[in-house]
Amino acid sequence: MSHQVLARKWRPKQFNEVMGQSHIVDALTHALNTQRLHHAYLFTGTRGVGKTSLARLLAKAVNCEQGITTTPCEQCTSCIEISQGRFVDLIEVDAASRTKVEDTRELLDNVQYAPTRGRYKVYLIDEVHMLSGHSFNALLKTLEEPPSHVMFLLATTDPQKLPVTVLSRCLQFHLKNMPEMLINQHLASILSQEKIAFESEALPYIAQAAKGSMRDALSLLDQAISHGQGNVILDKVLAMLGCIDQQHTIALIQALAANSPEKLFEICQKIAELAADYQQVISDILHILTEIALLQTLPSATLRDETQRGVLLQLGECINKETVQLYYQIALLGNKDIAYAPSANTGFMMLMLRMLNFTPQSKSTQPSNVILKTTDQTSKNRASKLSAEKLGKIIQNPPKQQKPAVETLSPVAQDWETIINQIQLSGPLKILATHCIAKEITDSSIHLILETSQAPLLTERNKMRLNEALTTYFNKSLSLKIDITADEIASPATLLKQKIQLKNEQAHKNIEKDQNVQSILKEFNATIDINAIKAKE
Ligand SMILES: [Zn+2]
Structure with missing residues (x-):
């Protein structure tokens, strides 16, 4: 048998195999169980979340020869032919390639005839928002008075482009983007069943790159398998995606928290050697900062990669909340600016220096020790780690502002x-x-x-x-x-206010006494706006 791509092979064949859309699956199975079916369904959601898969599944559920069911038998001719895409009563149309009204008319010409083989004649129109205005009108006529044997399954990434008249005649289901955690688990389960060896650290990177689309995740997994010559290997996946090992990104943030320019520079050089995609690195930094901020606010929150929890919690302890927000803001702007930098490398270096130099130092009790612990733990997780000797350097030169934390003052x-x-x-x-x-x-x-x-x-x-x-x-x-x-x-605030007031009054006097000012006032018949005069600080 020829090689079948994973996205096709692992397309859900039963409702209980549909990932992450339980709200829709529940509604559809209930409708099937009670046989209260609507004549037009609209599936919306971003690409690759399973709109057409779900529609085909529904077509199978209503046409299975065993009767309308929530668990199509997969054995009968109808089920098999639908799976193979050659069932005569499932008419699939890609609206993107057939936008003209003639196409739609031709398509709908046979609507009134009963299905040849199945119970329902199912029209599956993908990317339905691409139809022209006239096409929508033609479709609308059928939607208004549909024959009882017809079912329309419309799918679109852009429901806002549909006329309200069409929208109001459809039962709409919005498919959610897949959470990275779910993609991660699904990939692991597929790889195990396919008996393909994989490094589990590689999967979160694929899940992240898929941006909520299971189809994209599976295509990337296919690529990763061929890059790894039959296996999924972390380094190959990182190279394929232009990512770097998350440990480097975490080490960057640790170096910032420890206020260590040496360490920061060293890691930047390492990243440069890896020829990583810098925008990807910045996006990793943004992800990690988000999770640190999340843990600072809600320590029980679920993370994308639970193995990082310990490290991120500790980082959250030694960087204060405001600084995390500031880092995030700087990184976000840096991501935009990097396109204007003379080279991505300089842009990234400048971004790191900005984070290091333009943020207040964290005020936690013993930051250096926390960093030491953090990095220790990290090094247990993975092999290529900071050497103890270099860590010692960070500890020997603790940032000056943090001194009071070590000694006891009176x-x-x-x-x-x-x-x-x-x-x-x-x-x-x-x-x-x-x-x-x-x-x-x-x-x-x-x-x-x-x-x-x-x-x-x-x-x-x-x-x-x-x-x-x-x-x-x-x-x-x-x-x-x-x-x-x-x-x-005489609080410090009151004293400061008095001092400023005194200075301002002095400034008023100086200006009033000034010869040049006097002559200008005379010349232009002007007056001085006393309130506008502020002493320089
Ligand atoms: Zn069947």
């Missing part, structure tokens, strides 16, 4: 404003802290007084987060007490 020696500046707060926490004055700072406690105007910010959550930030900074547990006062207090 709060007593510092005033509140200095403390705020050191711990680098942002958002509501910063506003909260800068509107406080310190009433008492001891070695184990901090007692603050907050301006009443900012009292709404004093939520339990904000107080807890501020306490955490202080605990992290001083590397010891501190009790934090915050009282509210209606009195005017």
Whole structure:
């Protein structure tokens, strides 16, 4: 027997073999069981998700010689002929190649005649949105008064191009894109049944490249098998897709988290040697950042590749949420910019440097140690890993800003404003802290007084987060007490406001005194807009 491509060979032959579309399968099997069939079905969804497969399955289910069934027998002539695409009462049309009204008329000419062999005369029109306006009108006439022995199965990737008059006469089913996890599992199961040896690490890359289409996934799997001379091998798959091993991508993010330019440069060089498709690499980075952010928010979330969970969770601990978002944004823009770079290589290097230099350092307790652990675990997973010697280098040169986390500082020696500046707060926490004055700072406690105007910010959550930030900074547990006062207090925020006001007033005076300004005012009969004058910071 000649070689049959996997996508064709593994096309679902029964409803229970249809992957990832249980909402539709349930509805169709119910309709078949109760024999309440509609005369026109519309299957929508992106390419390769199984629209025509499902339509053919339905055609088989209504025409099986054993009776209308949810499990076509696969034995009778009708079933076999439908499977082989030569059943006389299943009329398949690719609307993309037959758009003219004459074609549609010719097609519908025989509608009124009873089916030759089957129970239903089934018209399967693929890419139905390609029909011309006149063709739709011809079709509509039949849809309005269909003979009872006719069933229309329409399929399209673009239902919005269908006239509403046609849409309203069809029962519409939208097929979902296949989740990568499901594609991954399906590929593994097919390979096992085909008795083809495979490296399971290779499958997630194929699943990702298929972008939700099972047909594309199976075509890629076919290619991968021929690249691997009968087997599915990770390196061959990576080369075929222009990807790099995800371990390199993770190592890049680890190097960023460890603030290590040496490490980052080393990995970039390695990626350059692999001659990878840089846009693919950036898209990998985006995927990984998304999963890190997802785990930071919802630790129980399902991942594309569960074996990465440990590594990603740890990365999520040593890069703060804001930085992950920033990395993502930079990578997203970098993906667009790389086309304008003198070479993809320079574009990518610049992107990495931007991520390294334009993001605040993570404020977690002991980032370097976490990185060490992470990488250790990674190296257990796969062979080509960072050497312990190089890791040592990262640990020996921890980023300067993270020093306080290692030593234990005493709060007593510092005033509140200095403390705020050191711990680098942002958002509501910063506003909260800068509107406080310190009433008492001891070695184990901090007692603050907050301006009443900012009292709404004093939520339990904000107080807890501020306490955490202080605990992290001083590397010891501190009790934090915050009282509210209606009195005017000299908080850092108030002092700053006064300072700016003073500067602005000085600037007004300087401008008013200026001879040139005076002559301009006179010449043009102008006035000065005091509010527009701001002192330079
Ligand atoms: Zn049958």
